Amino acid sequence: MADVKFCVFCGRPPESKNKEHVLPQWLLKLTGDPNRVVSMGYNYKSRTEISFSWKSLVTPACEACNTEYASLEGEVRPIIEALLERDYLSVANYCTLLDWLDKVRVGLWLNYHLLMGNPTGITPSFYINSRLRKKDRFVAIYPTQEKNAGLNAHGVETLSFHGAPSAFGLRINNIFLINCSSDYIFSGRCGFPSPANMQLHLDGESSGYLQMENFKSTRKIKSPIFKFQLHKPSVFLLQPIMQSVISDIDQSTTILGGSPARDPYLLASTMKGMQPGVGKIYRQFKDHVARLDDESAKIRFDTITGSECKPAGQLVSQVYELQTYLQGIYSPLTENLETRKHWNQRQKIMKQLNRSISKSYINASSPKR
Numbered sequence: 001m002a003d004v005k006f007c008v009f010c011g012r013p014p015e016s017k018n019k020e021h022v023l024p025q026w027l028l029k030l031t032g033d034p035n036r037v038v039s040m041g042y043n044y045k046s047r048t049e050i051s052f053s054w055k056s057l058v059t060p061a062c063e064a065c066n067t068e069y070a071s072l073e074g075e076v077r078p079i080i081e082a083l084l085e086r087d088y089l090s091v092a093n094y095c096t097l098l099d100w101l102d103k104v105r106v107g108l109w110l111n112y113h114l115l116m117g118n119p120t121g122i123t124p125s126f127y128i129n130s131r132l133r134k135k136d137r138f139v140a141i142y143p144t145q146e147k148n149a150g151l152n153a154h155g156v157e158t159l160s161f162h163g164a165p166s167a168f169g170l171r172i173n174n175i176f177l178i179n180c181s182s183d184y185i186f187s188g189r190c191g192f193p194s195p196a197n198m199q200l201h202l203d204g205e206s207s208g209y210l211q212m213e214n215f216k217s218t219r220k221i222k223s224p225i226f227k228f229q230l231h232k233p234s235v236f237l238l239q240p241i242m243q244s245v246i247s248d249i250d251q252s253t254t255i256l257g258g259s260p261a262r263d264p265y266l267l268a269s270t271m272k273g274m275q276p277g278v279g280k281i282y283r284q285f286k287d288h289v290a291r292l293d294d295e296s297a298k299i300r301f302d303t304i305t306g307s308e309c310k311p312a313g314q315l316v317s318q319v320y321e322l323q324t325y326l327q328g329i330y331s332p333l334t335e336n337l338e339t340r341k342h343w344n345q346r347q348k349i350m351k352q353l354n355r356s357i358s359k360s361y362i363n364a365s366s367p368k369r
């Protein structure tokens with residue numbers, strides 16, 4: 001990877017030769033030999049597994065960014081260790097975990113982009129800084145029976161992920177996490193303002209821009225918060241995040257759809273001490289939702305029993321189904337019929353690829369007949 005000319009965090013040209021490990025050394029050591037070559041998903045073109053050394057997964061970063069993110073790594077380490085022990089964590093800890101997952105997800109996206117020779121022909125238009133704590137996000141946590149140590153990322157190899165790094169799975173030894181972050185995927189169901197329409201400009205001056213209109217808010221929580229149904233996780237935490245636009249004229253920030261400074265419901269539903277509009281964390285239980293107001297409150301693992309226990313392959317397959325679901329949330333906007341046709345074809349291919357990967361995971365995990 002000699003040709004990397006941007007810092008993964010801020011996107012500016014890195015002024016020094018700092019190397020950032022997308023997945024930190026401590027995590028590699030925790031999950032096996034840090035020099036090992038591992039499988040990381042599936043190459044849909046050659047129908048082979050992608051394998052390489054985790055340790056080689058480095059990209060340049062500015063010194064300032066590196067230092068800033070090193071502290072996040074320091075904070076998250078005991079959190080991951082607690083998860084592996086099925087120990088409780090605080091709401092604030094989980095907020096840190098969500099930040100870290102934003103970092104890893106976007107970092108892997110930028111890396112894959114380079115590693116796989118840019119299969120979708122995109123130029124990265126955002127970096128880790130611009131996706132950290134910026135869109136609705138969640139983490140679903142599944143303890144597994146896995147006896148062997150190991151680290152695997154799932155879903156980062158798909159065309160769908162290349163288009164938008166919205167959802168991925170991360171297995172760390174005997175724990176499996178599904179992490180997702182995308183535009184307004186459940187803000188509305190937390191009672192936050194949410195656009196009735198989201199349309200993606202496919203061409204013209206606004207190409208790649210998501211047009212969002214008719215913001216409405218119900219000020220009521222609806223269960224389930226997230227409509228896509230996951231197998232029951234031991235911990236399922238969701239955080240709505242209001243988006244902002246920055247004025248070109250005076251650089252002022254406007255939160256879309258409403259302001260926590262003026263709306264008591266939003267004030268009560270957002271966190272203090274963060275950028276305005278970052279929602280509190282909501283916990284989804286089987287039949288109800290709780291907004292977690294106390295940041296020091298302990299979150300314990302819910303037990304999963306009987307038919308709620310799913311084989312690892314079924315848990316992993318959800319990542320691919322989730323990516324397909326997320327693709328359908330916004331509609332394309334173009335006057336050009338050819339462009340629309342091309343878009344539709346691509347959507348279809350992405351869907352088929354994800355379906356076939358999902359199926360292969362399910363088949364691999366079902367008992368042989």
Ligand SMILES: [Zn+2]
Pocket residue numbers: 007008009010011012061062063064065066
């Ligand atoms: Zn930087």
